[in-house]
Amino acid sequence: MDALAEIFAFLAGTPALVGLIITAVAVFLTSDWRLSLTSLLVQYVLVGTALTRSVQLEVALVKILVGVLAVSILYLSARRVQEVQERRQPQAASTRFLGVHVAWESGPLGLPLRLFVVLLVTLAVVRFFGEYHSLLPALSPEAESFPAGVALASFWLGLMGLMGLVLSGNPLRVAPAILTLMAAFDLVYAGLESSLAIVGFLGALTLLLALALSYLAIVQGLAAGANPSEKLPDSASAAEEKVEA
Numbered sequence: 001m002d003a004l005a006e007i008f009a010f011l012a013g014t015p016a017l018v019g020l021i022i023t024a025v026a027v028f029l030t031s032d033w034r035l036s037l038t039s040l041l042v043q044y045v046l047v048g049t050a051l052t053r054s055v056q057l058e059v060a061l062v063k064i065l066v067g068v069l070a071v072s073i074l075y076l077s078a079r080r081v082q083e084v085q086e087r088r089q090p091q092a093a094s095t096r097f098l099g100v101h102v103a104w105e106s107g108p109l110g111l112p113l114r115l116f117v118v119l120l121v122t123l124a125v126v127r128f129f130g131e132y133h134s135l136l137p138a139l140s141p142e143a144e145s146f147p148a149g150v151a152l153a154s155f156w157l158g159l160m161g162l163m164g165l166v167l168s169g170n171p172l173r174v175a176p177a178i179l180t181l182m183a184a185f186d187l188v189y190a191g192l193e194s195s196l197a198i199v200g201f202l203g204a205l206t207l208l209l210a211l212a213l214s215y216l217a218i219v220q221g222l223a224a225g226a227n228p229s230e231k232l233p234d235s236a237s238a239a240e241e242k243v244e245a
Contacts, residue, residue: 016050019043020153024160027176029114033078040176041071043157047183050150051190059199063186066203067179070210074175077214081172081221114167121159129155136188150187157184171220175213182206 023046026039044067048060132155136146157180164177186202 014149016046017149017153019046020050021156024157024180025118027180028118028160028164029111031111031173033074033082033172036173036176037071037075037078040074040179041068043180043183044068044071047187050153050187053147054150055190055199059190059196062199062203063190066206067183070179070206073207073210073214074172074217077217078172081217084221117163117167118160121156121163124159125152125156136192146188146192154184154187157181157187171213171217175210175217178209178213179206182209 020043023039023043027036027043030036030039045064047067048064051063052060129152133146133148133151136151161177161179161181161184165174165181168174168177182202182205189198189202
């Protein structure tokens with residue numbers, strides 16, 4: 001346990017904060033659910049690592065475990081949706097790298113717009129971070145100061161999660177955005193209130209959100225697969241089309 005505490009102490013500083021910024025951008029930009037969920041998993045590990053400075057190591061490990069369970073729920077649902085879509089409709093021709101879909105578009109509004117939003121979020125962080133950081137100690141009379149690095153990471157995660165929630169329409173893209181927003185709140189609140197009851201409530205809320213969003217993703221995927229307009233023509237209809245031609 002001492003060796004594990006030393007590892008967390010080393011990673012809880014700049015490495016965790018830089019990693020949180022990168023993973024939030026990856027979750028926001030990528031249109032492939034594998035990359036999105038992988039980035040979300042790493043994000044939860046980094047959130048727990050960053051929290052080791054303000055909470056007990058056991059509490060941080062519980063938060064990481066909750067994140068792993070939430071990502072696992074979303075992963076199983078995404079796999080189910082992909083299997084249904086592959087059976088119902090042909091695989092679209094696309095560029096792939098290591099089995100992952102690579103394309104310029106990234107969701108309903110496209111990758112260029114999302115890159116522009118990342119730039120706007122960066123400018124917003126530069127402009128409003130001072131006011132945000134000065135506000136945090138006022139939320140808790142017991143907290144005289146709040147770590148600037150953790151405040152920066154929470155502000156960035158919150159903005160990226162909010163923008164992802166606004167721009168996304170697919171449940172498999174909305175889910176990482178909402179969980180990123182929850183992680184931002186957890187970073188702040190854990191530093192202001194370390195009650196075990198609050199930790200358990202936030203963990204249960206995260207798992208319930210993952211279950212609800214997974215259900216929506218499966219329902220949408222099954223409904224899209226059951227749409228007759230998206231089914232492949234059977235052999236009889238294909239033969240009739242050839243005769244008519």
